[in-house]
Amino acid sequence: MLVTDPSVIGAGAALLSAASWAAGSILFKRIGERVSPFGMTLCKGVVSLVLLGAAVLLTGYGSIPAKDLGLLCLSGVIGIAVADTLFFAALQDLGPKVLIVYFMMGQILTAFFAFLFLGETLSVQAIVAIVITLSGIALVLWTKIRGEDAQARTGARGILLGLLCMLAMSSSMIIAKPALKSASALVETFIRMASGTAGMFLFGAATSKLGDWVEPLKDVKLLLFFIGSVCVVTFGGFWLSLVSIKYIKVATASTLGATEPLFVLPLAAFFLKERIYPLDIVGTLLAVGGIVVLCRSLT
Numbered sequence: 001m002l003v004t005d006p007s008v009i010g011a012g013a014a015l016l017s018a019a020s021w022a023a024g025s026i027l028f029k030r031i032g033e034r035v036s037p038f039g040m041t042l043c044k045g046v047v048s049l050v051l052l053g054a055a056v057l058l059t060g061y062g063s064i065p066a067k068d069l070g071l072l073c074l075s076g077v078i079g080i081a082v083a084d085t086l087f088f089a090a091l092q093d094l095g096p097k098v099l100i101v102y103f104m105m106g107q108i109l110t111a112f113f114a115f116l117f118l119g120e121t122l123s124v125q126a127i128v129a130i131v132i133t134l135s136g137i138a139l140v141l142w143t144k145i146r147g148e149d150a151q152a153r154t155g156a157r158g159i160l161l162g163l164l165c166m167l168a169m170s171s172s173m174i175i176a177k178p179a180l181k182s183a184s185a186l187v188e189t190f191i192r193m194a195s196g197t198a199g200m201f202l203f204g205a206a207t208s209k210l211g212d213w214v215e216p217l218k219d220v221k222l223l224l225f226f227i228g229s230v231c232v233v234t235f236g237g238f239w240l241s242l243v244s245i246k247y248i249k250v251a252t253a254s255t256l257g258a259t260e261p262l263f264v265l266p267l268a269a270f271f272l273k274e275r276i277y278p279l280d281i282v283g284t285l286l287a288v289g290g291i292v293v294l295c296r297s298l299t
Contacts (some may be wrong), residue, residue, distance in 0.1 A: 010247030013240045014256035020236025022263035025096035026271050027229035028088065034222060037088035039213030042204060045080060045197030047230040052190040061187055068179035072188055073195035075179075079172025080196020081203070086165035093158025094144060097268040097280065101140040101261045102162050104133060104287050107294065109170040117174055129293035136286025143277045189238065258291040 032040060064072070091099050108130050114120040122130075145155040172192075180188060204210035217223045244253040261284045268274040 006247040010244045010253065011256060014244035014253045015259065017237055017240035017244060018257050018260040019263045020232055020240060022100065022260050022267055024229060024233035024237055025091065025100055025264060026267050027232065029091055029096050029272065031226055031229060032088055032092045035216045036213055037085045040088045041081065041084040042197065042200040042213055043217060043226060044230050045193055045200060047227055048193050048234050049197055051234050052193060055186055056190050059186060062183050064182045068182040071175055071179040072191045075172040075176035076192030076195030077199040078168050080193055081199035083165050083168035083172060086161050086168060090158045090161035090165055093154050094162065095268065095274055096264050097274050098140055098144045099162060100264045101284050101287050102137055103166060104291050105137055106166040106169055107291055108133060109166050110173055113170050113174045123297050126294055126297040129290045129297055133287050133290030133294065136283040136290060139279045139283030143279050254295040255292045258288055258295060261288055
């Protein structure tokens with residue numbers, strides 16, 4: 001029986017989007033064992049540009065004021081070239097189970113920056129939600145850094161890289177926000193991806209590292225696996241998130257999207273054989289609950 005209820009379609013798309021992002025982190029963890037974070041950022045950008053470019057050709061590009069175009073390009077360099085590279089590096093140190101929960105703090109940073117720079121307010125409910133989320137994140141991070149010295153050092157480095165990544169992501173969104181009404185979300189994403197990928201290419205060319213970055217992807221099996229992983233994230237994660245926003249309220253879509261850590265726990269345990277500690281489960285539930293409350297309070 002064909003489902004036509006918009007709310008059901010939107011909710012299903014949001015949940016599938018969260019599951020796709022979780023699956024993408026598992027896939028990129030595997031790829032990152034052979035490809036450097038720089039190479040992954042560059043090649044993911046190229047594949048995403050092809051996919052997004054095809055979609056833009058079908059839907060139309062339109063015109064964007066020069067100022068807004070500049071903001072989107074700057075946002076892309078910071079949010080794609082810098083943040084994605086830091087993300088892939090942190091993913092190898094922390095693993096998807098820890099990183100996905102840790103990255104829920106990115107929503108807190110974005111809300112905080114919006115409070116500082118855009119004049120948006122934080123209610124008492126939002127502050128309580130932030131405290132709950134941070135408590136959950138702290139529990140999950142503790143399971144990563146409490147072990148042997150080598151693991152603790154790797155975990156601490158991953159936490160630092162992850163924090164820098166979230167700062168870059170949040171900053172890029174604050175920069176882009178004034179320009180987000182100039183075009184469709186698809187076109188804006190294409191512009192940000194194009195500028196970020198161009199930035200990576202120029203950096204690789206300037207440092208003579210392009211060849212080293214793409215060398216592992218000369219393996220056809222690895223290349224096909226990489227392309228498939230990007231498709232999961234681009235269409236499963238990004239496109240389905242747009243579908244969810246189309247059919248249900250943004251707050252509801254954001255709330256359902258916050259369930260991503262609940263998907264990554266079993267996936268990490270099954271595919272990567274990562275051990276799931278009781279503190280991981282408790283911390284994840286606290287973090288997800290806090291983000292759900294935060295999303296509701298910011299509407």
